[in-house]
Amino acid sequence: MMDFLQGMLLGLTAAVPLGPINLLIMNEALKVYKNGVSVGFGAMSADATYLLLILFGLSTYFNHQALLNGLSLLGSMFLFYMAYIIYKNRNEKIKKMDAHVKSSLLKHYLKGYALTLLSPYTVVFWLSVATLSLSKSNPMYIISGMLFAIFLWITLMPYFIYRTKHLISQHMYSKIALISAVVFCLFALGMIIRLFF
Numbered sequence: 001m002m003d004f005l006q007g008m009l010l011g012l013t014a015a016v017p018l019g020p021i022n023l024l025i026m027n028e029a030l031k032v033y034k035n036g037v038s039v040g041f042g043a044m045s046a047d048a049t050y051l052l053l054i055l056f057g058l059s060t061y062f063n064h065q066a067l068l069n070g071l072s073l074l075g076s077m078f079l080f081y082m083a084y085i086i087y088k089n090r091n092e093k094i095k096k097m098d099a100h101v102k103s104s105l106l107k108h109y110l111k112g113y114a115l116t117l118l119s120p121y122t123v124v125f126w127l128s129v130a131t132l133s134l135s136k137s138n139p140m141y142i143i144s145g146m147l148f149a150i151f152l153w154i155t156l157m158p159y160f161i162y163r164t165k166h167l168i169s170q171h172m173y174s175k176i177a178l179i180s181a182v183v184f185c186l187f188a189l190g191m192i193i194r195l196f197f
Contacts, residue, residue, distance in 0.1 A: 003138050007145020014047070014125060014146070015153040020079060020187050021115055022157070023180045027086055028108055029158035030165050030173060038105040040154025042112025047150065050122060051143065054130040062127060068120040072195045075118035076188040082115065083184035090177035093170065120191070 016022075021043045029036025054062065061067070116122050129146065168176070 001141075003141035004145040004148075007142035007147075008149040009145075010129060010142065011146035011149025012153065014129075015150045020082070020119075020184055021112060023183060024082065024086075024111065024115060025154065025158050026161050027177060027180055029161040030168065030176070031092070033158055033162040034105060035108045036158030036161065037155055038108035039112035040158065042109040042114075043116040044112075044147070044150050044154060045109075046113045046116035046122065047126065048147070049117065050126040051130065054126055062123050068123065069195055071118055071120040071123065072191045075115075075120065076191040076195075078114055078118050079184045079188035079191070082111070083181040083188070086177050086184065087181035090174045090181070 021039070025036045025039045025043075028039050050062075129142075
């Protein structure tokens with residue numbers, strides 16, 4: 001039981017901090033709740049992908065600097081792309097989005113999957129978690145706790161955002177989208193700076 005709770009705490013430390021994936025979930029949840037959840041499930045699937053690969057003994061392949069550098073480069077390009085998309089759509093009419101947004105849930109799922117999969121921070125995080133988990137007598141309790149906490153976050157957080165979106169004016173939504181785009185660019189620049197300098 002303690003291992004499961006420890007896993008939940010680790011899962012929350014991975015899921016809760018404000019970063020690109022949470023900003024993307026929030027932006028999509030302001031439009032349609034299911035879109036935000038789809039992004040979250042995409043991110044969770046990418047986490048599970050790395051976790052499974054590491055648990056199957058492929059962790060040595062993820063420790064190579066060349067792979068982490070490649071992920072940094074691809075991840076930064078994808079962040080710039082997402083910043084552009086958010087900036088371009090910043091003036092969408094938020095009050096009419098439920099009725100008119102019919103975009104594919106798969107598209108949002110793939111956004112979340114790619115954004116998380118291309119982050120070198122995801123690899124480093126899951127390598128450290130796998131090391132901790134394997135040192136315990138019941139590693140599956142820690143992993144289950146983590147995945148449960150992430151699941152709760154990616155379903156409840158967008159629900160809260162969606163249910164309170166009526167409090168957000170069109171002007172405020174445009175500002176939120178603009179700030180999100182800037183933050184995405186800053187994360188991308190940070191990855192490039194660490195890569196080359």
